[in-house]
Amino acid sequence: MPESTTKNSETSKLNRDGRRGVVVNFLSVILAFIVLLISANDIYWINGWMYFGFMIGYEIVYTLFLMRINPELLNERAKLIKKGAKRFDKVFAVSYIPMYFMVLIISGFDAVRYGWSTMPLWLTVLGLFMVTFASYISFWAMYANSYFECTVMVQEDQQVCKSGPYRVVRHPGYAAGIVSVLAAPLILGSWWGLVPSTVITIMLVIRTVLEDRTLKKELPGYMGYTKTTRYRLIPRVW
Known part of the structure; x- marks a missing residue:
């Protein structure tokens, strides 16, 4: 999800990739x-x-x-691994999906089938509050940054996005992803589900570090941006 300013998408339309991506997303859910x-x-x-x-x-x-503000982003996000993607991006894409399903499987085993642990209602x-907040941040980031893609790739016309979140x-985007993945076991009522959620969190933190390093090297103006926006994921912490 390289940071950049918004681009003109008034003439963009949902293409074959975008339509396929929408179908795949709903089928995945x-x-x-x-x-x-x-x-x-x-x-x-x-809870399920x-x-x-x-x-x-x-x-x-x-x-x-996205169909309203930037259909092209739907088209681009449908391409999970693009040509020229960084190696760490490919590793993350292959690892994330099975780990996410582990969150669901372990939570189901724990909260209902075997009752390994009990989580209070609060x-x-x-x-629910966490995942709602994370969704808001995610939409805000997509609105501010029309290059909010799934792949770390610096495009020729990109500039650093300094607006919105x-x-x-x-x-x-990664901050919202971490909050969402940690919220899932809480919604499902599973302490054990937090184990794979924590693994995904660590993966996202590592990906943040690697992407940040890539953008410093390849995206003009990004190094200066890091001096004004100092924190990667958590304000006043890191």
Whole structure:
């Protein structure tokens, strides 16, 4: 998700890649929900349905939002691994999906099927607030940065984005991703689900460091941006 200023997308339209990406995204959410219910062995699991409702709602809003402000971004984000992608990007793309499904499987086993642990209701509520906040930050970043892509790749016409959440931290998309992945086990009521969530968090922190290093080398003006926006993920911390 290289940082850059917005580009003109008034003439952009959803192309074949974009349409395929939208279908794949919705099918992925449905598959994740099926895996979640199978792992829990309970089709009436309220937390599972609540999580699914939020995720499918997010996909609907995400798709309509980008179709309105920047369809080209939907087209580009449909390409998970682009030609010329960095090696660490490819490793992350291959590793993230199975780790995310581990969050769902372990949470289903823990919270329902085997009952390894019990989580208080207030943490579920906290998880819902966390994922709502993360979604807001994610949409804000997409609105500010039309190059909010899945692949670390500096394009020829890119400039550093300094607006929106990029005024606060340099990688708001990763910050939102970390909050979301930590919120999932809370919504599902699973302490053990936090184990793979923590692994994904570490992966995202490492990816942040590697992307930041790449942008300093390859994106003109980014080094100066790091002096005015000092923090990568957490304001006043790091």
